[in-house]
Amino acid sequence: MASAVKDARAPDLRGFREVQSLAYACAEAVAGRLRPGVTEREAARMQRDWLRERGVRDWFHLPFAWFGDRTAFAGFRIPLQFFPTNRKLEPGMPFILDMAPVYRGFTADIGYSGCLGLNPLHDKLLADLEAHRELILHEVRERRSLREIYEDVDRLMIRQGYANRHRAYPFGVIAHKVDRVAERRWSPHVFGFGTQSLKGLMSDALHGHRDGWSPLWSPYQFSDHPPQPGLWAVEPHLGFRGTGAKFEEVLVVTDSKNPEESAFWLDDDLPHVRRWAEERVAA
Amino acid sequence: MSLLDLPGARERRVRTGGIELCVAELGEEGRPTVVLVHGYPDSKEVWTEVASRLADQWHVVLYDVRGHGRSTAPKPLRGGFTLEKLTDDFLAVANAVSPDRPVHLVGHDWGSVQSWEFVTVKRTEGRIASFTSMSGPSLDHFGHWIKQRMTRPTPRRVGQLLGQGAKSWYIYMLHTPVLPELAWRGPLGKRWPRMLQRLEKVPAGDYPTSSLPDDAAHGAWLYRDNVRARLSRPRTDAYAHVPVQLITPTGDVFLSEKLYDQLELWAPQLVRRSLDGKHWVPRTRPDQLASWISEFIAANEAAKENGGPVQNTAPTGAYADRFGGRLVLVTGAAGGIGRATAFAFAEAGARVVAVDRDAEGAARTAEMARLIGAPAAWGEAVDVSDEQAMEKLAEKVAAEYGIVDVLVNNAGIGLSGSFLDTTSEDWKNVLDVNLWGVIHGCRIFGRQMAERGQGGHIVNTASAAAYQPSRALPAYSTSKAAVLMLSECLRAELAERSIGVSAICPGIVNTNITATTRFAGADAxxxxxxxxxxxxxxGLRNYPPERVADAILKAVVRNQAVVPVTPEARGARLLSRFSPGALRGIARLKPPL
Known part of the structure; x- marks a missing residue:
């Protein structure tokens, strides 16, 4: 049984919220411990250890860490390049921590952007991500086709002067579905992805294929359908000349007629959202 | 205009080692002092243009090197021009004009050669705050450079040796006895001003001064007293003890740029700049020199006050040495190639004016440009097809930001559809922007560049459609072919004013142009x-505009005439020259839309 969610309309949101904030707490804790000279591998290992200590046993995918121009996926040609390298962190360098732990059967997939010391350009990118969060929610509530929303996000990025870097992800996805995962004593992973989660994704893909939707939110024809109820891990990723920034968090889509309830962010108490609010207060 | 005609100029004489030096001063005395040292065959008047620009901000000091201008010559001449004696002279001047503060040193040609000696010997430590060098290497570094290449003569090194060897022909001539003196006091001295105007593009005027034959005859001893001795036995401790800014003119016929390879070893705090120009840049490019010198002095003064090391002010992008601090204007800068070009120049440290019809987009480009290294950037909302608006823009830019060094006429719109479906209104729209926009830009800003007379560069964005005919793009191709030919003609005309013109032919590039293209004959x-x-x-082709921007910067640096960018643009260019029939065949194909 890949999916433990029996009713997509009433998923057990509390569990998802808990694991998501656990993951963000991990990101903040690890980000606070990053020093010049720490490598991507070490940063990924720090995330893994932190979460394992707190009971995480399975992963949607293992933690990633990208430093410097790797935050913008500069020169990425093959998916293996996503994996952490021995690149060392330097003062002023941007970094991204991306992890997807499974905790008590609930999955989170988060992305945390930061930089070591001052970097006004990186601050600008982070601030500009806010418009994307609003745009995506707004258009999902309008029940626009996922492919169209993707293109609108693309257009906003171009207007802002940025490059779309989520196009570098497998299938160019801006988001993918996440779900509950069966807890097994043994949960292996292949190429960094947990087999249980992959199984869930595959089964969604199979069902979706029959019904005309896809668990992957891509720029391609197979995403030319209205948002499918469920939980979507949304990850718009901006790139600008060797600096990249993203956030990733879960968007809940329901089949409610009320627009407010038809789609909403799982949790608004997240580092990037708090940061935007603080900036507004400061301004 | 001679030096002493400048407002506030004053003269004094400094006695040292049995001779008398003529020293001129400009600007307020309380300010940091900058000492300008002239070269060969020159006198301090070579600096007039630069000095007048520096005098607003600094206390500017110039002196005639011994035996030149109105300074007296040592007797006997032989042995009177050694670098040791020139160092004595400099210290005497520095002590006279700025007894308790170190001075900023600027040298051109032999002025730079001797200044390298000043900044690398022990006894000047604490007397010099910074050094800007142009067109004059240290003889010691030069000696090591030759030795290195002789001891391990790889083909490349032999090539470099031979290249510089050929450029140094005049040094061999100057080592012959008597003949140079005779030539300078005879026909060469008479013809020299005309030669400078013709070969070096030095503007006519009261430079060179009437003392030229004597300057040149005496100055021959600079070479005879120092060159052989230093090149055969270069000092091994010739390390600069001050920050150095090296300005290399790219068109110098006497000095190879390769001379400065590995200069970082000798001058640890080195900032490199390069300038399109020939040897006599103090006469031909005074604006840029004055601004770089001022910037460098200011950075060093600020560092001294903060007590820290000099912050590296130079940006890090490609060609930063070339575009740092220069003024670049890009039209159509709210997106696509224009925006990417503005960003590429910004990364190289240029000041950027982003022009577009879309005010918000232009402002956004300027904002991001500032974040990635442009010392200043402005967004201007102007429609390039509107002549009056362009005139106004040019006035504003000249008054507030300065004369444009690099102009990129990039704004363009797309128009597709068969010729028979294209209305005259369509034609007018596309020609207004694509052709008239470029004409207005070239005419208005090109005139400003030409009137300033200090060079510059114009880049026009044409298209691969300029030489690839197509049934789908008759109007667009026509407009772009016109831009290509306009660029070629303009290049021919402006060459004598040292203004380069390049036409860029990008090809299929993933930009927003497709989303706004008008398709003639199609309903909404x-x-x-x-x-x-x-x-x-x-999008499938997915050729990024950033790569076109890189090609544009390269085209400016290399002064290329026509630059096809994408492989298909290059292929079509090749076919248009060797097999135009094939292109005509391709032109008949219907696009897969």
Whole structure:
């Protein structure tokens, strides 16, 4: 049984919220411990250890860490390049921590952007991500086709002067579905992805294929359908000349007629959202 | 205008080692002092233009090197021009004009050669705050450079040796006895001003001064007293003890740029700049020199006050040495190639004016440009097809930001559809922006550049459609072919004013142009479908505008005439020259829309 969610309309949101904030707490804790000279591998290992200590046993995918121009996926040609390298962190360098732990059967997939010391350009990118969060929610509530929303996000990025870097992800996805995962004593992973989660994704893909939707939110024809109820891990990723920034968090889509309830962010108490609010207060 | 005609100029004489030096001063005395040292065959008047620009901000000091201008010559001449004696002179001047503060040193040609000696010997430590060098290497570094290449003569090193060897022909001539003196006091001295105007593009005027024959005859001893001795036995401790800014003119016929390879070893705090120009840059490029010198002095003064080391002010992008601090204007800068070009120049440290019809987009480009290294950037909302608006823009830019060094006429719109469906209104729209926009830009800003007389560069964005005929793009191709030919003609005309003109032919590049292209003969719905379809096809091709921007910077640095960018643009260019029939065949194909 890949999916433990029996009713997509009433998923057990509390569990998802808990694991998501656990993951963000991990990101903040690890980000606070990053020093010049720490490598991507070490940063990924720090995330893994932190979460394992707190009971995480399975992963949607293992933690990633990208430093410097790797935050913008500069020169990425093959998916293996996503994996952490021995690149060392330097003062002023941007970094991204991306992890997807499974905790008590609930999955989170988060992305945390930061930089070591001052970097006004990186601050600008982070601030500009806010418009994307609003745009995506707004258009999902309008029940626009996922492919169209993707293109609108693309257009906003171009207007802002940025490059779309989520196009570098497998299938160019801006988001993918996440779900509950069966807890097994043994949960292996292949190429960094947990087999249980992959199984869930595959089964969604199979069902979706029959019904005309896809668990992957891509720029391609197979995403030319209205948002499918469920939980979507949304990850718009901006790139600008060797600096990249993203956030990733879960968007809940329901089949409610009320627009407010038809789609909403799982949790608004997240580092990037708090940061935007603080900036507004400061301004 | 001679030096002493400048407002506030004053003269004094400094006695040292049995001779008398003529020293001129400009600007307020309380300010940091900058000492300008002239070269050969020159006198301090070579600096007039630069000095007048520096005098607003600094206390400017110039002196005639011994035996030159109104300074007296040592007796006997032989042995009177050694670098040790020149160092004595400099210290005497520095002590006279700025007894308790170190001075900023600027040298051109032999002035730079001797200044390298000043900044690398022990006894000047604490007397010099910074050094800007142009067109004059240290003889010691030069000696090591030759030795290195002789001891391990790889083909490349032999090439470099031979290249510089050929450029140094005049040094061998100056080592012959008596003849140079005779030539300078005879026909060469008479013809020299005309030669400078013709070969070096030095503007006519009261430079060189009437003392030229004597300066040149005496100055021959600079070479005879120092060159052989230093090149055969270069000092091994010639390390600069001050920050150095090296300004290399790229068109110098006497000095190879390769001379400065590995200069970082000798001058640890080195900032490199390069300038399109020939040897006599103090006469031909005074604006840029004055601004770089001022910037460098200011950075060093600020560092001294903060007590820390000099912050590296130079940006890090490609060609930063070339575009740092220069003024670049890009039209169509709210997106696509224009925006990417503005960013590329910004990364190289240029000041950027981003022009577009879309005010918000232009402002956004300027804002991001500032974040990635442009010391200043401005967004201007102007429609390039509007002549009056362009005139106004040019006035504003000249008054507030300065004369444009690099102009990129990039704004353009797309128009597709068969010729028979294209209305005269369509034609007018596309020609107004694509052709008239470029004409206005070249005419208005090109005139400003030409009137300033200090060079510059114009880049026009043409297209691969300029030489690839196509049944789908008759109007667009026509407009771009006109831009290509305009660029070629302008290049021919402006060459004598040292203004380069390049036409860029990008090809299929993933930009927003497809989303706004007008499709003649299609109704609104069909047009929308075609726009989406072309955008998708261009997206599949996915050639990024950033690479076109890189090609533009390279074209400016190398002064290339026509630059096809994408492989298909290059292929079509090749075919247009060797097999135009094939292109005509391709032109008949219907695009897959």
């Amino acid at each position: 719905a069909e047009e929308e479908r075609l726009r989406k379809r072309t955008s998708r096809l261009y």
